[in-house]
Amino acid sequence: MALLIIYGQRIQAWMILNDVSRSVGKLKLMKDRSRKEAVEFVTGGSNAKVDELAPRIDQFLEYFTIMPIDMDPSGVVGKLEHIMTTRDDRLKAEIRTLVPDADPIRASVIENLIEAASALNFIYKIVRHFYLIGKKTTSMFILAQLQMIMPMVLLEADALTGAIDAFKKAQPLGDGIGPMVVGRLMLDSEKKEVAKETVYSQSELKGRKVYLLTAKGPAGNVGQPGNGIKNMVEELDIKPNAIIMIDAALKLEGEKTGEIAEGIGAAIGGIGVDRFKIEEVATKHGIPLYAIVIKQSIVDAISVMRKEVAEAGDKTREVMERIVEEKTKEGDKIIIVGVGNTLGVAQ
Numbered sequence: 001m002a003l004l005i006i007y008g009q010r011i012q013a014w015m016i017l018n019d020v021s022r023s024v025g026k027l028k029l030m031k032d033r034s035r036k037e038a039v040e041f042v043t044g045g046s047n048a049k050v051d052e053l054a055p056r057i058d059q060f061l062e063y064f065t066i067m068p069i070d071m072d073p074s075g076v077v078g079k080l081e082h083i084m085t086t087r088d089d090r091l092k093a094e095i096r097t098l099v100p101d102a103d104p105i106r107a108s109v110i111e112n113l114i115e116a117a118s119a120l121n122f123i124y125k126i127v128r129h130f131y132l133i134g135k136k137t138t139s140m141f142i143l144a145q146l147q148m149i150m151p152m153v154l155l156e157a158d159a160l161t162g163a164i165d166a167f168k169k170a171q172p173l174g175d176g177i178g179p180m181v182v183g184r185l186m187l188d189s190e191k192k193e194v195a196k197e198t199v200y201s202q203s204e205l206k207g208r209k210v211y212l213l214t215a216k217g218p219a220g221n222v223g224q225p226g227n228g229i230k231n232m233v234e235e236l237d238i239k240p241n242a243i244i245m246i247d248a249a250l251k252l253e254g255e256k257t258g259e260i261a262e263g264i265g266a267a268i269g270g271i272g273v274d275r276f277k278i279e280e281v282a283t284k285h286g287i288p289l290y291a292i293v294i295k296q297s298i299v300d301a302i303s304v305m306r307k308e309v310a311e312a313g314d315k316t317r318e319v320m321e322r323i324v325e326e327k328t329k330e331g332d333k334i335i336i337v338g339v340g341n342t343l344g345v346a347q
């Protein structure tokens with residue numbers, strides 16, 4: 001008993017340190033694997049290109065983005081959009097330099113692979129930092145907090161690692177269910193570009209004139225739905241009576257994958273730029289915003305689309321058509337937006 005009183009805290013700290021150390025080791029394996037997969041895909045398995053391209057890819061993994069100052073929030077959304085657009089343009093330009101003969105789908109796959117590898121690299125470095133600080137200072141409080149959040153960190157890292165295979169095969173992701181539902185309605189109609197990597201088409205549904213909007217597939221794009229809706233309403237002078245948005249949403253533990261829920265508002269994730277623009281346009285012109293979400297876990301969202309999610313597509317369309325009938329009348333104009341990554345999803 002006396003030994004436990006004297007050394008109990010040290011024994012507990014040693015056990016926590018070992019547990020965290022194993023988790024850091026797992027993260028390192030995931031990080032190294034994602035880098036290796038990205039290098040192999042970019043080089044096409046050619047050893048001759050590895051020495052030339054691997055250092056460039058390593059530079060990509062260390063890229064960072066500095067968010068705009070928000071002490072004065074006026075105009076911060078425009079600044080944020082400018083910074084993120086510049087970041088995306090630079091990454092795409094670098095990929096074209098690395099693989100100049102890559103078609104749009106292959107280029108988008110490389111972009112998604114680098115994004116996943118970069119995220120894993122960042123997670124590993126942050127966790128390693130706090131692990132080494134806790135070990136260096138022998139602070140049980142730092143290590144205990146790290147141990148408590150580690151299951152969630154590993155869950156996210158597992159999801160990113162699992163997404164790599166889906167990216168390499170250019171297969172539809174769980175996050176692509178929104179574009180898939182809307183894309184099916186666009187198959188037999190003319191598509192026009194309305195914003196960067198964003199297309200729309202016109203159709204008829206239940207006696208209403210509908211404008212279908214989504215990112216341009218089957219390359220892995222998320223497009224700019226905010227600019228797309230803004231341009232349609234203000235530049236093309238389309239005055240809709242309603243906007244219906246369809247997107248994937250993270251489910252809570254205990255909820256079923258593929259479960260569908262309805263709501264009000266702009267159903268879109270990301271850093272908030274597109275959501276801000278959609279809400280601003282809807283408010284300015286008095287357009288009701290209706291949302292339909294298909295629930296799934298973070299692992300499902302960035303992995304190959306599961307059967308439950310794909311089968312929810314037909315049910316989602318039924319819900320969307322019911323909203324069209326209940327909330328609008330014949331002759332009205334409606335914008336229907338499919339939000340998500342269009343990898344493997346054509347229109």
